[in-house]
Amino acid sequence: MRVCEGAACLMLAACSANDDIPAPLVGSVTPDHGVAGSIVRIDGEFFCGAPPDGDEVESCEMTGIVEFATTPSISTSWMATTIMVEVPTGVRGEVDLRVTVGGRHSNDVDFYVD
Numbered sequence: 001m002r003v004c005e006g007a008a009c010l011m012l013a014a015c016s017a018n019d020d021i022p023a024p025l026v027g028s029v030t031p032d033h034g035v036a037g038s039i040v041r042i043d044g045e046f047f048c049g050a051p052p053d054g055d056e057v058e059s060c061e062m063t064g065i066v067e068f069a070t071t072p073s074i075s076t077s078w079m080a081t082t083i084m085v086e087v088p089t090g091v092r093g094e095v096d097l098r099v100t101v102g103g104r105h106s107n108d109v110d111f112y113v114d
Contacts, residue, residue, distance in 0.1 A: 022046045024064070024099040024106035033112035036089040040111070041082060042066065042099065048080045049102035064101030068111060087113060 026044040034040055048060035063078040066085045077084040083099065096108035 021049060021102060021104065023104040024049075024101050026097070026099055026106045026109045029097055029109050029111055032110070033114055034087045035114045036087050036091070038087050039076060040085055040087060040097075042085065042097070043082055044099070044106065045081060047078065047083055047099060047101060049104070062102060064099060067098050067100070068113065069095040 022045075024044060024046045026042055028043045030041045030043070047064070049062040049064060050060075058079045058081070060078055060080060063075065066073045066075060066083060068088055068091050071088045071091050073085040073088045075083055075085045091113045094110060094112050097111040098108050099106040
């Protein structure tokens, strides 16, 4: 927010409760292709939506969503560094896979739905 009086201006910044929480980071997707209904493993970091404290836990109190293009998938397992999801029906061809946790989006990763 910018507050000005005459020629003097003051910039004010606000912090939200999530400022110290990094966005999820997808490192790899195995396999990188599959048919609807198949299970895919996503490896990466910060999938729990909690600030890193150097001792990240494996199980998550908060999970998120994995999307293939814009179609959400069903997760079968959700941990701090690994997510197992089912390839959703209704998508075909090359799509972007994305993880969202606490409103923060990961990098997009190419995935091919056979």
